[in-house]
Amino acid sequence: MTYRNLRRSALLGSALTFCAMGATAETLRWASTTDPQTMDPHAVNSAPVLSFLNNIYEGLVRRGQDMSIEPSLATSWEPLSDENGWRFTLRQDVTFQDGAAFTAEDVMFSYQRASDEAADVRSWFAPVSEVRVVDDYTIDFVTTAPNPLFPDSIANFMILDKDWAESNDAALPARDAENYATMNVNGTGPFTLSSRDPGVRTTLVPHEAWWDDASHNVTEAVFTPIGNAATGLAALLSGEIDFIQPIPLQDVSQVEGRDGFKVLEGEETRVIMFGFGHEHEALLYSSDVTDTNPFTDPLVRRAAAHAIDIASINRVLFRGKIEAANQLVPAGISGYSETNQNRPAYDPDLAKELLAEAGYPDGFSFGLKCTNDRYINDEALCRAAASMFAAVGLNAELTTGPVRDYWTQLREDDFDMYLLGWSPGTFDMEHPIRFLLHSQDDEKKLGSWNFGNYSNARVDELLPQIQQEIDPTARQSMIDEAVAITQEDVAYIPLYTQPLIWAAKDNIDLTQRADNFFMLRWVTVN
């Protein structure tokens, strides 16, 4: 059947479902703001794509409901004995959705595909020097240095079938033009694609021969992207969809106030923070201090941190749904530094004292750059922060803009202070140290999101050791040291952990995972 025919029959199917009004209650219709750009698991490293495709494809390991790593296509893994790297023992009797058997050759092929220049996920394999197929169900990933976190870091590395990809001319991810894997799938996961109309509707059905026990009762899942938040809310309240992720904070009471609906709240792993232009020689947007950059002085950065009143921001802007952050990952993430849990308290008087000590008793003005469509209430947050800064004499000239040209501006050093949200892709503290705290180093691909180029020789020295240390206690003490240094330096001002707000009909049971991924295999329609 062609893709168009499939689509028509799916439309007919859903039309019938609609007429039957709940007779086939196992159809789940859900919406989110962004359509996955592609069905190719290696082409785009973005949350909408990875979240969606985790229902179809699987990795060697996967994350459980609490984000812990558990066996998936690999049943076990252990460090190699005579060299650096890991040996994965693969699950037997796994079949792809087209019926082909899963073997180590498929893992090898997927590795080559995902680490190719055309793949957007290739950074995951930067530490890998060689991959060897030992036998049909054993494969070795050799790394250049000891890498205790490697299995955790490839939870989203999805395996596709070698023969399927090669026979359909999809041996490499599509980068410029589409290929077969852009619109078609063949994974080992619990669901498979039954129709796809990009940007309009995508339908999934269970993969009957899935190796794991299906705990869900979904017989068909229909996904619709709805970009407009009000439309999404209306679609939920009118009963046309069963579940939506996310909903805006201000709509929570609307949903809670109605019978038959519920709001699911959690903490995302994303920490919102302010960053500084550590390396800038002068302020760009100041009207009074133009020849120097006060933010190079840790006292000034500390003053700025003491000026922020998180409790008020929480109460006024977030209805009490945020958790104040003290480091670049929230508590509960591996590597979180228990010994550094204090954050600069809200203390405007101390802030003024610190500014005076640094030589700015009357404060100064500077430019604060923020997004207005990237994080929850980002613009409102920055307005609030600007007035809090102003109260201690730091007059922030606020500029907000859409995220689509925000990163370019930051990369061009066009800021004095900026807003950033960071979710650790590997769910380990090493991730923000690598991207946000290590000095910018394009050669080694480190510090690529450290826009202000915070640089500390000891932190740079610690990072490779943290990456390679096998002993958890020794590793943690190095992380603790790095966190302590960066807190002392006020490299960033961590503000809070962003809340995660989904809404669903009462009869839908689902799991809200901290990475904002929606897994159909945990859904029950009652």
Place this chain on the structure above:
Amino acid sequence: MVYFILKRLIQSVFVMLAVAFLAFSLFRFVGDPITQMTGVETSVADQERLREDLGLNDPFILQFGRFTGDMLQGDFGFSYRTRQPVAEMIATRIPATIELGVVALLISLLVGVPAGVFTALRPRGIATQAILMTTLVGVSIPTFVIGIMLIFIFGVQLGWLPTFGRGGTVQIGNWESSLFTIEGWRALLLPAITLGVYQLTLTMRLVRAEMMEVMRSDYIRFAMARGVPMRKLHYKHALANTMVPVITIIGLQFGGVIAFSIVTESVFQWPGMGLLFLESIRFVDIPVMGVYLVVIAFFFVLVNLIVDLLYVAIDPRLRVKDVS
């Protein structure tokens, strides 16, 4: 006549080129496509390589030349966001937008013209004042507010109509139509009304003004004096003369309806070209934005041409010139 049409079509090529040029010179300010195409973990070097491969480092004139050159050869390129062929993406979205626009236009004409005639013939009636007041409110509220209000009243509170999407569609060749199923019409109603409200008000006021003007003209007075039946007088003689300027304005507006259905499409998640354009802006999908704007320019030119032809059909005076 053939020469006239040909001339206009050749003109349209220049219009489209001009639009493409303007659009292209603005794209640089929309944002950076590369950061939208790659994940956070993608290294700066890989980003640069992609930028180089896509030709984004080339001078503006070179990029523009490549775009127009490919277009003239019928190659519309591939989307940065989905990697699909742009021609196919736009082609699958055109039916939704056209159907929405046409139905909105029909609603505005079917309601607007009779209402205009009615209010012109009874200028002081209470019903007339009520209609005029209502439409004034309709035209002052922004489209998205009307859309959201309709959704919450008819979709959420009353539950009569769907709140988003196209409902049931039927595939006829390459044209995906919602005009052949009840579900399709149910889904079409609210967005079409939302999109048509402004048109409706405009049509009604225009018809009313023109009609009142015509009713005061000499030939109507003479016809009245001669005892031509009022019904025939109103609907044959007066209305026909009223329609000439009305058709021009409505026709020209229709281009705008198609082009600016973006807001309505976004509010109703209506999968037309406008929604595609909006998504493309978010991802800085330059190929799609470029082609969309050129297609819209072509629509405008086409609509203007049709208006000119209709003019000739309605007004006999123009036909005489054409014969010579």
